Amino acid sequence: MFARQVFRPANTLRQNVRRYASESSSSSGGGSNSLLYTGVALAALSGGYFYLRRQSPTGQAGDAPPSEEARKVPGHIAQPAKAAFTGGEQGFVSLVLDKSEIVNHNTKRLTFKLPEGDMESGLPVASAIITKYKGPEMEKPVIRPYTPVSDVDQKGTLEFVIKKYPNGPMSEHLHDLEPGQRLDIKGPIPKYQWSANKHDHVAMIAGGTGIAPMWQVANHIFKNPEDKTKVTLVFGNIKEEDILLKKELEHLENTYPQRFRAFYVLDNPPESWQGGKGFVTKELLKTVLPEPKEGEKIKIFVCGPPGMYKAISGGKKSPSDQGELDGILKDLGYSKDQVYKF
16 A cells, blocks of 8 residues: 555664564663664665644553652651542542743643642553633533643642644643643543553554653653563654653663663654654564564553554544554554553
8 A cells, every 4th residue: 555665774783673672671781772773764764654643642640659768767657648639529620830831833841730739640650631621702611631741749730741733722722821820630531550560561652742641651660660661662753843751751761771762753854863764664663662472571552643543553442442453563463452552
């Protein structure tokens, strides 16, 4: 259906990336990502699937362990933190916007105050929330889901990275909010329930604001010293300035070089770009992802615009049904049980 010239990376490049994708998370092998990025850039040149990236993804957090100081107190019993969102019959909670920061040409980072300064969100990993807004001329309120990017044990505030979409009533409203104004939020919306070492290796395929649930899971993994899970991220965007949470992702890569790898792919890269170019392709994923034969030891998360879902994992899904696996991941031999669509 998609005619393209296939350019395969040299065997040495493929083997380097494949070794990382399949080796144990306790491996001490090392070092720079330059060789891996070279292989990925070559793989991305093989052409690929066109993403409809102008639409928003459909999905767009556990009690923290006691602190070191608390552990030193004889007879200390950790008390659960107060939670802002308890689910069940709880209604919407009205939160005050504390800060609105520009990230790029169409994205802001919004920080909301929780009702009390020592309160945590109470959102499990992974989960999202629902926002509600009703303008003066609207017959019905607008309801949209978003995934917070703040630490689940962060006290006093809740943070989101929000991209503004043309004619998107909720994203436009959020970008127009000024500090001191309020937003109605309800949650949690449970997604994939994570527990330490649930899988040996997690692969994340994200596009645009689909990075939010990926960051929520990855950040939770690496904040837990007991969790040894490896994480591979493939992150597609249009331009370099569209790469959200880049500094946070680079921090993970520099801090945990044997357990975290991020591969960036751009539709319109600058001339100096050393990462992947074009679209996320079958050749690229075959090169960097853990192999399907690993069974339950691996999990692949997918989150992005509808076109991305369709190309990578099949577009049909709902809150109660993941739908059948299709697209590139099916072609590569992964099973429905190995893939989760956020």
